[in-house]
Amino acid sequence: xxxxxxxxxxxxxxxxxxxxxxxxxxxxxxxxxxxxxxxxxxxxxxxxxxxxxxxxxxxxxxxxxxxxxxxxxxxxxxxxxxxxxxxxxxxxxxxxxxxxxxxxxxxxxxxxxxxxxxxxxxxxxxxxxxxxxxxxxxxxxxxxxxxxxxxxxxxxxxxxxxxxxxxxxxxxxxxxxxxxxxxxxxxxxxxxxxxxxxxxxxxxxxxxxxxxxxxxxxxxxxxxxxxxxxxxxxxxxxxxxxxxxxxxxxxxxxxxxxxxxxxxxxxxxxxxxxxxxxxxxxxxxxxxxxxxxxxxxxxxxxxxxxxxxxxxxxxxxxxxxxxxxxxxxxxxxxxxxxxxxxxxxxxxxxxxxxxxxxxxxxxxxxxxxxxxxxxxxxxxxxxxxxxxxxxxxxxxxxxxxxxxxxxxxxxxxxxxxxxxxxxxxxxxxxxxxxxxxxxxxxxxxxxxxxxxxxxxxxxxxxxxxxxxxxxxxxxxxxxxxxxxxxxxxxxx
Numbered sequence: 001x002x003x004x005x006x007x008x009x010x011x012x013x014x015x016x017x018x019x020x021x022x023x024x025x026x027x028x029x030x031x032x033x034x035x036x037x038x039x040x041x042x043x044x045x046x047x048x049x050x051x052x053x054x055x056x057x058x059x060x061x062x063x064x065x066x067x068x069x070x071x072x073x074x075x076x077x078x079x080x081x082x083x084x085x086x087x088x089x090x091x092x093x094x095x096x097x098x099x100x101x102x103x104x105x106x107x108x109x110x111x112x113x114x115x116x117x118x119x120x121x122x123x124x125x126x127x128x129x130x131x132x133x134x135x136x137x138x139x140x141x142x143x144x145x146x147x148x149x150x151x152x153x154x155x156x157x158x159x160x161x162x163x164x165x166x167x168x169x170x171x172x173x174x175x176x177x178x179x180x181x182x183x184x185x186x187x188x189x190x191x192x193x194x195x196x197x198x199x200x201x202x203x204x205x206x207x208x209x210x211x212x213x214x215x216x217x218x219x220x221x222x223x224x225x226x227x228x229x230x231x232x233x234x235x236x237x238x239x240x241x242x243x244x245x246x247x248x249x250x251x252x253x254x255x256x257x258x259x260x261x262x263x264x265x266x267x268x269x270x271x272x273x274x275x276x277x278x279x280x281x282x283x284x285x286x287x288x289x290x291x292x293x294x295x296x297x298x299x300x301x302x303x304x305x306x307x308x309x310x311x312x313x314x315x316x317x318x319x320x321x322x323x324x325x326x327x328x329x330x331x332x333x334x335x336x337x338x339x340x341x342x343x344x345x346x347x348x349x350x351x352x353x354x355x356x357x358x359x360x361x362x363x364x365x366x367x368x369x370x371x372x373x374x375x376x377x378x379x380x381x382x383x384x385x386x387x388x389x390x391x392x393x394x395x396x397x398x399x400x401x402x403x404x405x406x407x408x409x410x411x412x413x414x415x416x417x418x419x420x421x422x423x424x425x426x427x428x429x430x431x432x433x434x435x436x437x438x439x440x441x442x443x444x445x446x447x448x449x450x451x452x453x454x455x456x457x458x459x460x461x462x463x464x465x466x467x468x469x470x471x472x473x474x475x476x477x478x479x480x481x482x483x484x485x486x487x488x489x490x491x492x
Contacts, residue, residue: 053228060189060225061165068164081159082141088159091170095156097133104133106177108160112143113264113394114183117206119150120266120471121181126152128475135175137161142328146368163188172198179482184208189229196232201482205474206263207238207247208413214246227251235481237474240416258477261470262417264394265463267371276372283376286355287321287362291446294323294403296370297393298383303335305386307342309439314360317446321355323377325364327384327393332365339363374401378452379445381438382407395421395429399463404445404455406430406438417466424465427458 072089075081081089088094097104107122109115115138126134136151137160138144148157161167168190180195180202187204195202209217217226230236230252237260238244244257293313295306303324310322324346326332332348339346339361346361347353349369355362364373374380380398382405384390391412398405399421407429411418421428432438445452 053224056221056225057189057193057228064162064164064190065166068162068167072162080141082144085159089162089167091161091167091174093158093171093174095158097175098154098156099131099133100176102133103178104135104175106135106137106175106180107183108137108180108186109143109183110160110186111138111140112146114138114186114206115143115147116267116394117263118181118183119147120263121205121474122155123152124471124475126155135177142367149368161191163190165190165194168194172200179203179478181205181478185210185213187226187229189225192229192232201234202232203235203237203478203482204233205237205478207236208240208243209246210413214250217250223250235477237477239413243413256481258481260473260477261466262396263470263474264417265396265467266471267394267397267400276375279369279372280375283373287376290319290321290355291317292321292323292377293379293381293442293446294325294373294377295381295383296323296325296374296398297327298325298331298335299327299387299390300331300334302383302386302390303331303338305435305438306381306383307338307344309435309442310361311342312439313442313446316443319357320446321359322361323364323373324361325370325373329365329367332363335363371397371401374398374403377403378456379404379442380406381442385410386434386438396463396467399428399459400467402456402460404430404452405459406432406441408438409433420466421459421462424462425458427455428462429459430455 068090072081072086076086085094105125107118109118115136118136122134122136125132134152134155135158136147136155137158138147139160144157144159151157161171172194177195177200180191180200182191182202182204184204184206185208192202216222227250230247230250233252233256236244236247236252236257238247238257239262244259247257248254298306303326306322306324310320314320324335326335336346336348344360345356345358346363347355347359349362349364349366364370374397380401380403382393382395382398384393385408388410390410392407392410392414395405395407395414395417405428407414407418409431411431418429418431430441432441445455
């Protein structure tokens with residue numbers, strides 16, 4: 001299939017410590033970009049998708065079949081699987097397949113972040129093709145708890161099958177998808193190759209690959225297998241130029257790599273529902289006349305940084321209230337113990353206790369409310385970024401809500417988002433070097449309403465520019481590169 005080339009909008013290197021200061025041009029990436037990406041462990045050149053890849057796949061296929069029962073049992077014992085819906089992980093459906101014989105679109109995202117990025121495309125698909133069966137899968141319990149309530153009417157939710165031959169073949173055999181849309185880094189050999197054998201188009205959206213994963217796949221035992229998988233994909237939509245180069249170095253056919261933008265920008269571009277609006281009004285009423293800041297998606301260990309900063313800020317602003325949102329709600333118990341040791345007056349969101357004048361911290365131990373909470377606070381610090389080894393979180397949701405946005409030094413692949421927004425306006429996101437600069441910046445913003453307002457406007461404007469049209473561009477690419485699927489829709 002031939003398609004006219006899309007002029008790629010080059011994305012900055014998410015792991016470049018010195019990102020460019022000016023917008024990148026719509027031209028092929030400079031040789032320096034290729035040189036930097038090539039400085040990663042180079043991919044070997046033996047036949048990428050020939051007999052070596054098929055032999056490695058057969059080994060993987062046998063190993064995954066043998067390991068699947070133990071993996072599932074281990075996850076169940078650790079409480080990582082749904083207590084009653086775990087059979088879905090073996091490809092056993094818990095819902096009926098609508099309209100047998102008609103096309104069906106299968107969206108898959110591993111966890112909550114990737115699932116939220118997929119939701120705007122799911123909504124777009126459902127809006128353009130009402131009545132088209134759509135299936136949505138994730139792997140984690142946290143994503144299940146949130147996403148099942150956000151899917152459009154009629155979209156079926158299931159837990160994704162383990163990547164073992166029996167589960168995949170049972171799953172695909174029952175649902176019979178016409179198109180599979182995978183999010184970010186979900187490269188599973190059994191899933192991709194089983195789909196290819198059945199002539200099912202497979203697309204990778206918001207595609208990314210960490211440097212560690214790239215180096216692993218580049219090894220002699222990895223390259224033939226990943227090259228075989230990538231040769232079966234119909235389309236890859238990467239997050240950045242560097243990501244595209246990594247896929248090309250792993251022998252992806254260059255004609256299937258096209259840019260459309262980052263779907264994470266579309267996550268925050270959703271109007272609040274009636275329930276959210278009422279909750280926002282209630283919280284605004286409780287927080288009225290209080291200086292306010294928010295620390296969102298805070299990982300274990302980062303709370304120490306946030307609490308020390310808050311302790312210092314309260315000395316200057318006695319009425320200051322912190323909205324503290326752990327990345328994982330199960331960490332709330334540990335955070336609560338830390339607050340009790342400090343003898344800090346706090347309330348938990350799950351108790352619905354009203355904030356009083358003595359409350360210093362409002363801790364959110366619930367799921368799925370982060371986007372709503374951003375609409376309550378003027379200033380948001382995004383966690384997952386203050387300790388080495390962490391890789392940041394989506395900053396666009398806070399920007400969409402009109403928050404002044406701050407983040408720590410460790411942002412991983414979210415660096416491309418930070419760079420792009422700051423290219424539009426340097427005030428859109430403030431990246432601090434650590435705890436000291438975080439305290440300094442917050443001290444200034446809490447007393448300077450003019451500077452705070454300028455940063456709020458800059459963040460919202462940058463988000464609007466970056467999010468404009470991304471979902472439509474992605475879906476247009478999907479339709480162009482999966483012609484058989486598109487024809488099936490109109491003929492169904």
